Amino acid sequence: MFRIGAYNRAVGENSVFALPYHESTMALLILSTPDMFDVAFRKWVVSKTMEFGSFDDVAESISSPIQNFLEDRLEVLCEKLQEDEEIFEILHDYSMTPQRRPKILMQTCGHVAGAAFYYQPRNFQEDGIQWPAAGRMGPNLKFIGLSLHPVYGGHFAFRSVLIFPNVLIQDFCEKVPRPILTAVEDVREALEKFNYNWKDSGFRDFGNPSRRYSTTQMEFFGRPVSERWEVLRPWIDGGAKNID
Amino acid sequence: QVENAKIERCMEDNEHNLINLLSNTNIEVDRTHLAQLKEEAMEEIQANAADVEIELSAIEAPKLLKKEMKFLFPKMETHKMNNVTVFNLTQKSEFDMKAWSEAMEEEREKLTASFIMSANAICSTLHRFGYWADFIDPSSGRPYMGDYTNHTLFETNDAYKQMGFKIEDLGCCKVLQHACWGSNAFVGTIFTDAPVDGSAVRDILKKVTQEIDE
Numbered sequence: 001m002f003r004i005g006a007y008n009r010a011v012g013e014n015s016v017f018a019l020p021y022h023e024s025t026m027a028l029l030i031l032s033t034p035d036m037f038d039v040a041f042r043k044w045v046v047s048k049t050m051e052f053g054s055f056d057d058v059a060e061s062i063s064s065p066i067q068n069f070l071e072d073r074l075e076v077l078c079e080k081l082q083e084d085e086e087i088f089e090i091l092h093d094y095s096m097t098p099q100r101r102p103k104i105l106m107q108t109c110g111h112v113a114g115a116a117f118y119y120q121p122r123n124f125q126e127d128g129i130q131w132p133a134a135g136r137m138g139p140n141l142k143f144i145g146l147s148l149h150p151v152y153g154g155h156f157a158f159r160s161v162l163i164f165p166n167v168l169i170q171d172f173c174e175k176v177p178r179p180i181l182t183a184v185e186d187v188r189e190a191l192e193k194f195n196y197n198w199k200d201s202g203f204r205d206f207g208n209p210s211r212r213y214s215t216t217q218m219e220f221f222g223r224p225v226s227e228r229w230e231v232l233r234p235w236i237d238g239g240a241k242n243i244d
Numbered sequence: 245q246v247e248n249a250k251i252e253r254c255m256e257d258n259e260h261n262l263i264n265l266l267s268n269t270n271i272e273v274d275r276t277h278l279a280q281l282k283e284e285a286m287e288e289i290q291a292n293a294a295d296v297e298i299e300l301s302a303i304e305a306p307k308l309l310k311k312e313m314k315f316l317f318p319k320m321e322t323h324k325m326n327n328v329t330v331f332n333l334t335q336k337s338e339f340d341m342k343a344w345s346e347a348m349e350e351e352r353e354k355l356t357a358s359f360i361m362s363a364n365a366i367c368s369t370l371h372r373f374g375y376w377a378d379f380i381d382p383s384s385g386r387p388y389m390g391d392y393t394n395h396t397l398f399e400t401n402d403a404y405k406q407m408g409f410k411i412e413d414l415g416c417c418k419v420l421q422h423a424c425w426g427s428n429a430f431v432g433t434i435f436t437d438a439p440v441d442g443s444a445v446r447d448i449l450k451k452v453t454q455e456i457d458e
Contacts, residue, residue: 016346063402063413094417098383098398099349100341140340225413 002027002113002174004163010108017105021163024170028162029106029113034155037066037217044069045232055236059229067094070159089163106158107147114175116156120145124187131188136196146194146203148180153209154194154201180207198222254364255282296358297336297425300452304440305330306406313435315395316387320376322435329445331434332407333362336425342414352430356382359432363388366448370436373444377436399431 005023012018045058045065052058062068074090081088095103111118121143125131132143149156181187186206194203201218213221220231259278305313305328313322322328335355339348363379367389370377381388385396397403400418405411409431410421422429438444 096344096417098385099344099352100417101344101349140343142343221415225415 001169001172002029002109003169003172006112006174007109010112011105016101019104019163021165022168024168024172026164026167026169026172027109027113028164029109029115029158030160030162031110031115031149031156031158032070033152034211034213034217037220038214040073041066041069042235044072045235049236055233064225065229065232074160086164087166089165091161091163093158093160104161106161107145109161110147110158111177112174114177116147116149117177117179118145118147119181119187119191121191124184124191126184132192132195143191143195146191148190148207149209150178150180150207151209152211153180153207154204155209155211155213251361251365254361254368255285296355298452298456299334299422299424300331300449301334301408302329302331302440302445302449303407304328305435306403308401308403308406312395312397312401312403316380316393316397317378317390317435318393319391322437325437327437327439327442329436329438329440330407331366331436331445331448332409333359333432333434334422334425335359335430335432336422337428337430339428341427341430342419353383355430356432359430360388363432363434366434367436369448370438370444373438375436375438375444377434377438379432379434382430382432397433404431 003023004019004021004025004027007027008015008018008023048058048062049055052061058065070092078088078090091104093104093106097103107116107118110116121132137143146154147158148154181190190203190206193206197203199222201213201222204213204218216231216234220228223231259282309330310323310328313320313328335358337351337355339345339351341348341352359382360379367377367379378387378389380386380397382399385398386393399409399420400411402411404420408423410423412419412421412427419427420429420431421427422431436445
């Protein structure tokens with residue numbers, strides 16, 4: 001939970017990213033943990049396969065399975081809120097304005113809400129040394145910050161933010177995010193692994209998380225979108241076998 | 245130059261409407277100032293137009309697009325139309341549309357304004373031929389002339405896959421890919437009930453191609 005004002009102060013009150021709500025407006029950040037994929041999403045894929053008739057039919061029809069799955073689950077929540085006549089807005093990590101600007105900066109939300117410490121490259125600079133070294137990121141790609149969770153390390157993802165314009169919590173104190181890494185060299189190493197080698201999921205293990213993604217999950221998110229469905233085929237073809 | 249004439253006619257119409265509106269409220273228009281603004285606007289459009297590579301295509305509206313049209317133009321009963329033609333006007337962009345930045349957004353706003361100018365001109369022509377024509381405002385995803393809809397159409401919609409574009413799924417978001425310009429492309433879409441092989445559509449394609457070649 002966090003107040004919109006805390007987020008707006010973090011991004012800058014006059015920034016294009018500042019959200020147009022009263023500063024005491026209540027907001028809830030939803031993030032997914034390893035079980036989202038390994039348990040809930042897996043169940044959903046199996047039930048969709050039964051609905052569509054075959055794995056290939058689902059894969060053909062649903063191009064963004066994670067997004068579809070999350071929309072299905074969130075719909076239940078949204079309907080309940082509407083039933084109770086709660087006014088709310090929901091923003092997702094993939095929400096963009098028509099000009100393709102992200103509607104919300106999730107890593108900043110995560111830090112402001114105290115969920116995950118946001119390590120930004122600019123906070124780990126050393127006088128006279130250029131870090132990170134120039135030219136290692138691909139064309140049009142920036143060297144970006146990394147959020148690490150106290151329990152899950154990098155084995156989690158920010159998903160959605162629920163905003164309640166009619167709920168004001170001016171006396172609320174946001175949790176302070178726990179810094180998992182303290183040594184500057186560790187932070188730099190984590191940021192480099194994340195920016196240069198994210199596909200091998202190595203960055204997720206910084207801070208020695210107690211709960212992690214399964215091998216299947218890491219494989220899934222490490223592949224280009226068009227190759228992801230194939231990773232899930234064993235969930236169907238493998239029958240009741242316990243596949244990790 | 246014929247395009248510019250159309251744009252001028254469009255501006256004239258707007259000017260007449262503005263003047264009428266203002267005269268109804270007893271506000272006098274400073275015609276000298278207005279004439280100067282018009283001239284400046286035309287100069288800027290021409291200056292921008294010279295720098296941007298564009299491509300205009302016209303095809304029969306594909307299945308996925310017709311599905312969207314039912315929700316975008318509910319009153320038009322587009323599913324009953326004999327012909328539904330769609331123009332896609334692509335502008336090559338300096339910035340890669342995959343990555344947001346302030347400069348990229350600024351460019352998108354310029355490209356949006358250019359598209360709206362051109363789309364208005366194309367629709368005026370189609371209206372004069374007696375056809376229905378409308379387009380999607382890229383800044384909102386909604387019809388520019390038609391009634392407000394809850395439904396929106398953006399260039400990352402799967403329908404564009406059936407119109408010669410690729411939609412690349414990056415995992416965090418989708419981006420449109422033009423056959424030649426990749427993700428350095430900005431597309432706007434115009435809809436009409438003029439037949440795709442009729443003279444109205446052929447005229448428009450010819451004039452725009454001439455403009456490009458000049």
